[in-house]
Amino acid sequence: MDHGKVHLSATRFSYDIRGNTASSQLLADRGTDSNSMTNFPGQTTKMSASNQNDRFFPFSECMNFRHMGGYPAAEGRRTRADRLYRSCIFELNGPADIERFERLNITNIFDFRMPEERDRRPLNPDVERQPDIHELQISAGNMGQYLTELKGRKPESGAIKIRMTKWYMEMPDQAISAYKTMFQQLEQSDGGGLVLCNTGKDRSGMAAGLILAALGVTEAVIKDDFMLSAWAYRDVETAMKRYLGAHPLGSDTSYMSEVFTVYPEYIDAFRARAAEMAGSLELFLEEHLGLTDESRQKLRQKFTE
Numbered sequence: 001m002d003h004g005k006v007h008l009s010a011t012r013f014s015y016d017i018r019g020n021t022a023s024s025q026l027l028a029d030r031g032t033d034s035n036s037m038t039n040f041p042g043q044t045t046k047m048s049a050s051n052q053n054d055r056f057f058p059f060s061e062c063m064n065f066r067h068m069g070g071y072p073a074a075e076g077r078r079t080r081a082d083r084l085y086r087s088c089i090f091e092l093n094g095p096a097d098i099e100r101f102e103r104l105n106i107t108n109i110f111d112f113r114m115p116e117e118r119d120r121r122p123l124n125p126d127v128e129r130q131p132d133i134h135e136l137q138i139s140a141g142n143m144g145q146y147l148t149e150l151k152g153r154k155p156e157s158g159a160i161k162i163r164m165t166k167w168y169m170e171m172p173d174q175a176i177s178a179y180k181t182m183f184q185q186l187e188q189s190d191g192g193g194l195v196l197c198n199t200g201k202d203r204s205g206m207a208a209g210l211i212l213a214a215l216g217v218t219e220a221v222i223k224d225d226f227m228l229s230a231w232a233y234r235d236v237e238t239a240m241k242r243y244l245g246a247h248p249l250g251s252d253t254s255y256m257s258e259v260f261t262v263y264p265e266y267i268d269a270f271r272a273r274a275a276e277m278a279g280s281l282e283l284f285l286e287e288h289l290g291l292t293d294e295s296r297q298k299l300r301q302k303f304t305e
Helices: 024-029 095-103 115-120 143-150 159-174 176-188 203-214 219-232 236-244 256-260 264-278 281-287 293-303
Strands: 084-087 106-111 132-135 192-196
Touching: 084 203, 106 176, 115 143, 132 176, 143 159, 159 176, 159 203, 159 256, 159 264, 176 192, 176 203, 176 293, 192 203, 203 219, 203 264, 203 281, 203 293, 219 264, 236 256, 264 281
Parallel strands: 084 192, 106 132, 106 192
Antiparallel strands: none
């Protein structure tokens, strides 16, 4: 796989993006030509495989803040671009960032980082309407801890991918409480929800996948959304500076693409373990995360249209 490019299906990624409260200014913030795209109530925009920027928001020190709208969901509906978000840790540096964030109407942030990660980069968006921040720690996927454990040793070829795959297999067991709380809050609250971890690709990636699954999005589309993180971190040097500060193992950066990318095998490992635990991902949502038919219907009313 070329870590600098993610080859996405042009068929899958030509979804209509429906964001009822989004504006042409929001499109401009995403790096999109607002003159050629409409995004007002009752209108749609097109997202092509060649323009992944349509999903991303340019917040300071963050490479992976994006919406999850426009995906085909249950009952012929689509996920809402103005209600569902996923992200790495971010900062609001200046009025433009603050205004951009406030327009998203995010009322709940689910922070899956460990306490030491929060200490290094606290999350406290200085906005007029403070979202509720739910600190729901998940240890699996804490790559910073793994790099620290290496103590200056360059990992063997393939070691990072093996370790990451193991983490994804551990996550369904470790994250039950965190993800169950997330779903309870999403069901009970109004406004938008943001799932977040350090890089926004592993712990929050699985949270995003579970939300989309609960809304009736297909496995293939969920996997494509997951793989957008590899596209987000195609610039490995920039990613290292933003998330690690300095390279932890000297000047050799050849293996660092493994740290910041994702593979389809990761989400496959998570799903396989969930199926071992409950028989299928659908039953995992029901038996371990507490999603009933009634709660799913509530989620679909809020987060699809």
